[in-house]
Amino acid sequence: MDELKLSEIREEIQKDRRAFIKNVLGGTIAGSLLMVIPAGAMEFPEQIPGMQDETGIFITRKKFAFIVDITRCIGCGSCCVADKNEYKVPEGNYRTWVERYIIDDHDNVFVDAPNGGLDGYTEPREDVPNPVRDTFFVPKLCNMCEKPSCVQVCPVGATFQTEDGFVLVDDKRCVACSYCVQACPYSVRFINPVTKTADKCTWCYHRVRKGLLPACVNVCPTHARKFGDLNDKKSEIYKIMRLPHIISVLKHGMGNKPSLHYLGLRREVV
Amino acid sequence: MQGVAETATAVAGYAFPNDFHVHWSLMIVLYPYITGIVAGAFIVSSLYHVFHIQALKPIARFSLLFALAFLACATLPLLNHLGHPERAMNMFLTPNPSSAMAGFGYIYTAYGIVLILEILFIYRETLVKLKDQASGFMKNVYGVLSMGSDNIGARALALDHKVIGFLAAIGIPMACILHGYVGFIFGGVKANSLWATPLMPVIFLLSACVSGIAGIIVTYLIIKPRAADSECIRSCIKFLWGFFILDFVFEMLEIGMHAYLSTHHWHALHELFWGPLYQSYWIYQVLIFSVIPFFILMGLSLIRFNDFIVKLFGFIASAMILFQVLLMRWNVVIGGQLMSKSEQGVVSFHPEWIAKEGIIPAIIIMVLPLIILFILSKVFPFWLPAESESSSSK
Amino acid sequence: MEPEYKSKYNAHLIKVILVLIVLGVGGIAAQALFIPSDFGEYGHYRTGAVEDEINRLVRNQTNESCLKCHPFIKKIHLGGVHKTVSCEFCHGPNADHAVDEKKIADMPVKRGKDIKTLCLRCHNKIIRARPEESIKMIAMPQHLEEKRVQTTHICNQCHHVHAPMKWVIEAKKAHGLIKEKEGLFPWMN
Structure with a gap:
C-alpha cells in the first residue's frame, strides 16, 4: 500500500x-x-477538501455539520483525551464528554459519565437490577446552535456567532458573568478556571480553518464522530443527512436548532 | 475549587459533568436581595410622596436614604462574582441588545440618578439651612449637596416640589423595572425549568416590596425602639401584610401550577423540591418563615393591640420576612442550579465560610449598607421635627 | 418680604441638568474611546476575536505529521488493523514533541500495566454498552485463559501495539496455518 x-x-x-x-x-x-x-x-494536510482556499475572515462556501453516530461509539474516550490535549482543559471541566446509557427491560434509564469519560470506561455498571434492554454510549459536545441561547444572553458581545455558523468566545472581552453557562440547554459551557472566562467546544474552529478535522473527529477510531460540509455532495455528512436514517438532535423543544446531529439516537437520551 | 465557580456534590441520578459547578452562588443570591430591598424601600417612600399616605410621613425621607444605602452596595456582589471585574465597564460600552442582562448597567445608573436627585431635592431646603450653620469641610459638603443654590424662597421651593413630584412619579416604574428586570434575567433562562416562568418577574417584584417594607420596619424600630411612630408602624404592617399575601400566593401558585401541569419539567422540579431543596424550601421558606409571619401580620392588621405588642411582633414578623425573602432568593438562585440540565440528576451545595464568594464576604456586603446608612445619617437628618413645614409634603 | 438670595430660583435645577448633560456626553465620548475599533463590523462582537481563534495553536496534529518522521513505525502502523488509531491518543499531542519537525521533547511511551489499561479502553467486553460489530472485544482474564497463557500477561507480549495481529499472523504463517499473502482479516486488504 x-x-x-x-x-x-x-x-x-x-x-x-x-x-x-x-x-x-x-x-x-x-x-x-x-x-x-x-x-x-502547507503546514498541514488538508483533511477537509477546499478549506485551504478559504482565506477570508469567514468561511464562505461551506456549511458545516457534525454527526455523532452512537451506533459506532465504543466509549474509549479517545475524543476526550484529544480534546483535553488540544485545549489543556482544566480538571473538572469538559468541552466534550461521553455518557454511558443503560436501559433495563423496565425502561429504567441509568446514565453515568465518570470524569466525563476521559479515563475511559473500565468497569461495568453493577447497580442495574433488571436485565438490560439497550445500552450505548453518547458523546456530547457543543451543539453549535443555529439560534444559540448563549449568544442571546451574553451581555457584552463576548460570545457570538460567526457568519459561517460557529459560536465562539472572545476571551478578551468576556467578564465571566456565567449567564451563558446558565442559558446553554446542553451544559456544554463552563468558566475556565485558568483564563477566568467562559469556555466551550468550538468544533476546533482553529483546526477547521486550517483544513484539519476537529481533534475529536481526527482521533475517533471507529469513525463515530463525523464532521463535514453539507454543501459538498460528496461528503459523508451530506450523504448521511439524505438517507432514511434515524437522525435527531438533542432537546429539540428548546428551539435552538442544533447543527450537531445524532445518528441512531434513542428517545431516552437527554 | 480555585476557579470562578464553586463545586457542588452529587446527590442522585445523573448530572452532566459540567453541572457540578454552582456558578451563581451567594453573591448572586445577595444581588436580587439587595436590589429588592432598594425597590421596596423606594415604594414605601412613594406611598407617601406620590400616593399621600400620611401615616407613612415619618419614614418617607428615611426610606429614600435607606434605599440609597443599599443601592450603593448593589453592584458589590456582582463585581465580586465576575471573573473579570476589571472588564465590568464592557456592560456600558457594548451592551448586547438581545441580552436580558445587558440593560443592567443603564437601568441601575438611571435609577441611581433618579434616587439621588429625589433625595437632594427633598432635602434641599434642609441642606441650605444646615450649610449656614456648618463650618469648614461640612460647609463645602452641604454646598455641593444643595446643588450650589441658596435660594429657598417660595418660588424655588415650588419648583423643587414640582421636580420631586416628577422624580417620584418616574421613580415608581423605574423601581419596578429595576427589580422586575432582575426577575426577567432569571425568568428568561429557558434551559432552567425552575426559572423559566413568566411569573418570575412578578414574584421578584412582590418579594421586593415585601423585603423593602420589612427592612424599613426593622431598621426604624432598631434606631428608635420607643420613639417610633406607632401609627406609622401599624400602616407599614398593613402594607407588608397586603404585599406578602400577594407574594406568598404567587409563589405557591407557581409551584402548584407546575405540579398540576406535570410536564417533564415537573419531574425534574419534583426531584429538586423533595431532594436538596426540601429543608430550605418547605421547612424554612414556606413553613417557618412564611406561614408564621403571615399569621402574625394578619393578627396585627385585624386586631388592635397596644403599641408595645404591635412594635414587638411587628419587628419579629418583619425580621422573619426579611429572612424569608433571603431564603426565596437562595432557593431560586441556588436551587435552579442544583438541577442538572440532564433532567435526571440533582446536586447539593453548601457555601464555604471563607472563600471569594463565601459567607464572610456575604456578611460584609450586607453590613456595608448599614455603615453607609450611618454615614448618611450624619449628613442627612433622617427625622426632622420641622418636616411638616417642608415643601416636600402636601 | 422675600429675603435676598444669591442664586436664582432655578439655578440648582439648571446646574443639575448641565451636570447630567456633561455625564451623558462624557459617556458617549468614553464609548467612542474604549470600544475596540473592530467591534460591530459583522455583528455584535470583535472581528479580532475570530482571528484570535483561528490563530490558536494546533496541538493535536495528524498521523501523517507523526509518521513523516517515523518511517519504521509507519510501515508497521499502516499495515495493521490499528491504522485508524491516532498516534496522539496514546503518545500525547504532537505540539509537545516537535516544532517545525524538530524534536523538542520526548513523547511518553506507555509500558507494562499501562498498556493493558490502554488496550482495554477499547477492547473490554465487560463494558456492555459497546456495539459488538465495530471492533474485536475480549474479556479479561478469560481471553488469556483461552489462549493458554499466564493471566499475568500484558497485551503487548503477544500483540504488537501498532499492528495487533502482526506477530500472530507471522506465527501462523511460520506454522503454515495460513498461506502467505493472506491475512487474518481479508477485508482489511
Missing part, C-alpha cells in the same frame, strides 16, 4: 480529488497525504 507510486497518486488526484482524500481518510489508500502536497507548501 505504501508502495503506491507518486505518479499513480497524482493520477488519482486528477480523477477525483475529493474522493481521493476521502479514501485516504477512510484508510483505503493509507498513504501519507504529505507525499502529494509539496513539503513546505
